[in-house]
Amino acid sequence: MISSSLFSTLAMLFNLSLRNIVRYRRRNFFLFAAIAVAVGGTTLSNALIRGWQVDMLETAVAGLTGHIKLQAPGFADDPSLQNAFSSLTPIALGEEVPILGFAQRINIPAVISSERETRGVALVGVDPANEGISLYSDFVIEGEDLSGPADGRLLIGKALAETLQTRVGRRVVVIMEGADGKSRERGYRIAGVFDAPMKISEELLVFTGLQAMQAALSSAELSRPITELSLVLQAEEDRVVAQRELAAQHPQLVVKDWREMQPQVAEIVDLVDATMAIWFFLIMSALTFGLVNTLIATVMQRTRELGMLRALGMNQRLVLIQVVMECVGIMVVGVIAGLLLGVAMVFGLGDGIDLSAFSESVEAFGMSTLLKPVLTLEDLLLFGGLSVLVGFFASFFPARRALKISPLMAMNR
Amino acid sequence: MTESEQTKSTAKPVVACQGVQRIYQQDTVPVYALRGADLTINPGEFVSLAGPSGSGKSTLLNVIGGLDGFDAGSVVVGGVDLGGLNAAELAEMRLRNVGFVFQAYNLIPVLTARENVEFILQLQGTPNQERRERADTALQRLGLGDLGDRRPGELSGGQQQRVAIARAIVTEPVLLLADEPTANLDSKTTEELLGLLRDLNQQQGMTIVTATHDPIVMSYTSRQVAMLDGEIHQDSASAV
Numbered sequence: 001m002i003s004s005s006l007f008s009t010l011a012m013l014f015n016l017s018l019r020n021i022v023r024y025r026r027r028n029f030f031l032f033a034a035i036a037v038a039v040g041g042t043t044l045s046n047a048l049i050r051g052w053q054v055d056m057l058e059t060a061v062a063g064l065t066g067h068i069k070l071q072a073p074g075f076a077d078d079p080s081l082q083n084a085f086s087s088l089t090p091i092a093l094g095e096e097v098p099i100l101g102f103a104q105r106i107n108i109p110a111v112i113s114s115e116r117e118t119r120g121v122a123l124v125g126v127d128p129a130n131e132g133i134s135l136y137s138d139f140v141i142e143g144e145d146l147s148g149p150a151d152g153r154l155l156i157g158k159a160l161a162e163t164l165q166t167r168v169g170r171r172v173v174v175i176m177e178g179a180d181g182k183s184r185e186r187g188y189r190i191a192g193v194f195d196a197p198m199k200i201s202e203e204l205l206v207f208t209g210l211q212a213m214q215a216a217l218s219s220a221e222l223s224r225p226i227t228e229l230s231l232v233l234q235a236e237e238d239r240v241v242a243q244r245e246l247a248a249q250h251p252q253l254v255v256k257d258w259r260e261m262q263p264q265v266a267e268i269v270d271l272v273d274a275t276m277a278i279w280f281f282l283i284m285s286a287l288t289f290g291l292v293n294t295l296i297a298t299v300m301q302r303t304r305e306l307g308m309l310r311a312l313g314m315n316q317r318l319v320l321i322q323v324v325m326e327c328v329g330i331m332v333v334g335v336i337a338g339l340l341l342g343v344a345m346v347f348g349l350g351d352g353i354d355l356s357a358f359s360e361s362v363e364a365f366g367m368s369t370l371l372k373p374v375l376t377l378e379d380l381l382l383f384g385g386l387s388v389l390v391g392f393f394a395s396f397f398p399a400r401r402a403l404k405i406s407p408l409m410a411m412n413r
Numbered sequence: 414m415t416e417s418e419q420t421k422s423t424a425k426p427v428v429a430c431q432g433v434q435r436i437y438q439q440d441t442v443p444v445y446a447l448r449g450a451d452l453t454i455n456p457g458e459f460v461s462l463a464g465p466s467g468s469g470k471s472t473l474l475n476v477i478g479g480l481d482g483f484d485a486g487s488v489v490v491g492g493v494d495l496g497g498l499n500a501a502e503l504a505e506m507r508l509r510n511v512g513f514v515f516q517a518y519n520l521i522p523v524l525t526a527r528e529n530v531e532f533i534l535q536l537q538g539t540p541n542q543e544r545r546e547r548a549d550t551a552l553q554r555l556g557l558g559d560l561g562d563r564r565p566g567e568l569s570g571g572q573q574q575r576v577a578i579a580r581a582i583v584t585e586p587v588l589l590l591a592d593e594p595t596a597n598l599d600s601k602t603t604e605e606l607l608g609l610l611r612d613l614n615q616q617q618g619m620t621i622v623t624a625t626h627d628p629i630v631m632s633y634t635s636r637q638v639a640m641l642d643g644e645i646h647q648d649s650a651s652a653v
């Protein structure tokens with residue numbers, strides 16, 4: 001009974017607040033507009049920053065890193081087939097950590113020579129079918145792709161092909177170290193030349209079939225050696241659990257997540273979160289000034305009316321609730337309008353902003369040349385929720401003013 | 414507040430003021446708005462408070478209505494001693510026991526006439542259905558049956574003041590206080606309004622106290638009290 005009457009009292013106060021917002025519509029319109037533009041602008045800029053972050057993360061992960069990589073302990077110091085492990089190593093993660101895919105590779109340093117030039121590269125033995133999780137799947141290939149793990153030809157980057165002054169169908173010589181620690185020199189035919197999002201990949205990476213490479217390099221002790229197993233999860237957040245489980249399953253291997261493998265990227269990704277928070281609070285504090293000022297003016301203008309409500313017997317608590325409702329109400333409407341505006345602007349950008357004019361510096365930041373805004377529901381909710389919370393705290397000032405109004409202020413003098 | 418204190422007994426006076434003092438501090442100079450006012454008002458009386466400007470009429474009404482405090486003496490309204498009440502208790506007392514009509518019409522501009530009247534019932538926690546019925550009854554009683562859906566800005570001064578009266582009586586208070594309720598009205602509207610107040614007084618036994626300068630108002634009241642310098646100067650009830 002008491003709660004239902006409290007509820008209808010609150011409903012009445014809510015009604016009153018709404019009508020007061022409409023009553024000062026001209027003044028509130030500017031406030032709404034300011035809130036909407038600020039929230040909309042921040043939504044857009046945050047979507048772009050978030051897009052940059054996601055892009056960097058994806059680029060980092062989609063390199064050959066993955067979310068998690070397993071290697072033999074000595075590989076970091078001596079990246080050679082002497083620090084390999086068997087490709088029969090089982091990968092089993094619980095259902096709560098869904099995997100997008102994993103790829104086994106041999107990834108060792110090598111020297112590649114054409115008739116004209118010689119370059120140091122990373123020679124990577126892959127099964128193309130498993131490379132959907134890496135940058136390999138983004139390659140635009142001239143000539144032919146590797147046909148499978150048994151393909152003994154090479155796939156080299158466009159930039160490298162230019163440097164070596166070679167092309168599809170030509171032969172090159174590769175010098176590398178076998179599992180026995182001895183150097184091998186082998187001739188390879190170039191099956192295809194790939195165009196990658198980033199030039200550095202084109203310069204450094206050379207691919208061939210994993211089985212072909214194993215056959216050429218392995219020794220008797222390890223039948224099907226690999227030097228790395230790279231794993232991509234469906235959700236990046238799962239990496240901690242996945243890393244823990246894998247480390248427990250394979251104590252003889254080193255299990256690292258992408259943050260350990262690419263610490264600079266990890267740092268920038270964290271910095272982005274902080275930047276977004278700082279940006280948000282700067283905008284919000286500017287808004288709060290406007291909100292507080294407007295609401296104090298609204299309360300002062302209604303001194304007599306609020307005094308009258310007190311005179312009639314409305315207690316201070318209800319006066320407080322009414323002012324807070326009004327404040328939060330303005331904020332909610334403004335924030336919703338702002339979020340819609342922001343979402344509209346993000347969709348207006350379509351595929352993203354083309355940064356290819358700045359491709360050199362953009363790549364230096366480890367990102368691709370198309371900046372795609374990324375809107376996440378979490379960002380929107382967090383952002384909207386925080387704005388409304390700010391409105392709630394901002395209402396403290398006008399509410400304090402309203403509480404000072406005594407019932408006598410309704411009187412004639 | 415207990416049930417017995419709220420009882421509108423005919424035996425007890427509605428208002429009992431004794432030696433009430435109210436001293437305002439204006440730039441460190443004390444202003445004696447009330448300097449020992451004694452006034453007793455019995456149920457069913459219709460009292461006018463007259464007196465020159467600054468004689469303390471409004472101050473006395475405000476003290477009786479629990480809008481303002483006092484510095485000495487005692488004030489008992491509807492059996493409740495106001496001396497011991499804090500701000501929240503005074504608000505509750507006003508809500509339950511006193512109806513106010515102010516000089517300026519003082520309605521909530523964004524609410525319709527009916528909503529204005531319902532508002533106070535809502536504060537009292539009256540259920541929806543009953544609230545609506547009682548508000549309509551009060552509006553009809555003041556001849557506003559058709560105007561319930563209008564907002565104050567769409568009503569004349571006299572109509573607004575009638576809405577204010579409807580709002581004041583809808584809770585059936587023990588006491589109706591009106592500080593110069595007709596000051597902003599022309600004489601015809603004034604007489605209409607006074608007629609309504611007199612009906613309320615005579616038909617419902619509503620106890621009404623009104624501060625006024627206007628002889629017409631005094632002519633409608635059953636008892637005329639005159640104030641001077643913060644004291645009761647003359648009282649028709651005690652005159653020979």
Ligand SMILES: Nc1ncnc2c1ncn2[C@@H]1O[C@H](COP(=O)(O)OP(=O)(O)OP(=O)(O)O)[C@@H](O)[C@H]1O
Pocket residue numbers: 437438439444445446464465466467468469470471472473
């Ligand atoms: N809040 C206040 N602060 C200082 N002085 C006040 C205050 N309220 C009233 N007074 C003073 O108290 C005295 C009585 O004022 P009050 O308003 O009660 O007179 P009144 O009889 O209602 O006059 P009027 O006929 O002009 O309405 C006046 O001298 C007034 O100046």
Ligand SMILES: [Mg+2]
Pocket residue numbers: 470471472592624
């Ligand atoms: Mg006065």
